Amino acid sequence: MSNYPWYAAGLHFECMQCRNCCSGPGEGYVWVSEAELAKIAEKLGKSFEEVKKTHSRKAQGGISLLEDELTKDCEFLTNNGCSIYSVRPLQCRTWPFWECNLESPETWNLAAKRCPGINRGRLYTFEEIESIRKNEGIAV
Template identity: 30%
Template sequence: MVNLLNLTGHNKEETKLPRFECTKCGACCRDEFLIVTVTGSDIVRITAVLGLSPNEMLKALDFYVVSDGESIPVGLERFPSVATEGGLSFISLKKMENSECVFLKDHLCMIHPVRPVVCRSFPFVFDESDGQRTWGLSAKNEICPGLTTGPQVSEIEIAELADSILPEIQIYREFAKEWNDNQISPTALNLLKTIISDTRFYS
């Protein structure tokens, strides 16, 4: 039985499953405020497909450091932070000066077959706590025209998407805890090397 609650809905209208069909407009790849977080598995797939060294992959990433007492920006809170020389950081794909994702070229995603889980599931986001899975939307239709296009998404589609996303985030969460507990002088480069050599990210 499909049993996913809505993360954000406060009334009946908001908890209804939306219509959605991606129009391939690319707005989510150019939005200034959408942060493209990555898991360890995302990093492994991208480096493998593009043949990147850890140093080269590092150049395609941003590290968001959230200081003590600072609130975590919306969208990052479902991902673990990892220890780097700058402090606990959330890893995401680099944004260029014009806010475009580093992998967007001529309006096309250069890494489409291995795009990160957040791109594959956008605009849906998922969480899991005490065995209860929840879903929500990370954008409204002013950003994502797909939300006013196509048929209503079914509960089964939402559940399948959650199945394809949440285990990967959980593996990354377990990795992040081990990494954070065992580092004396962590660096982002060593972090990437460790991720790329960790077999858990190859399943």
């Protein structure tokens, strides 16, 4: 048995800007750190305190960005895409290379049913995937 995971040969991904990862219909969490909130505040030209109070909530022991109450879309999702794209949280920067999607070929292909960019586009090497998965700074 190999010591390498099933994706050792790499995986294809190309963001199609479909915005499915940012939108409902179900409620979700966009985990954000205080440092990321500070960057969002700077981008929005608001104080950290104001952004934390008006754009985030406490959830399951962490902080999550708010969603539109009706659509369950991330509140930073606009018709033109993500309004905070340059400072988007780590969770957003590392999609689709999340642990839950990398468990097996089945979980990867299940994610592909919602994300049309999975299994197409450029090949991410095993090393790149691991760096992204371990949150070492490489962003998609």
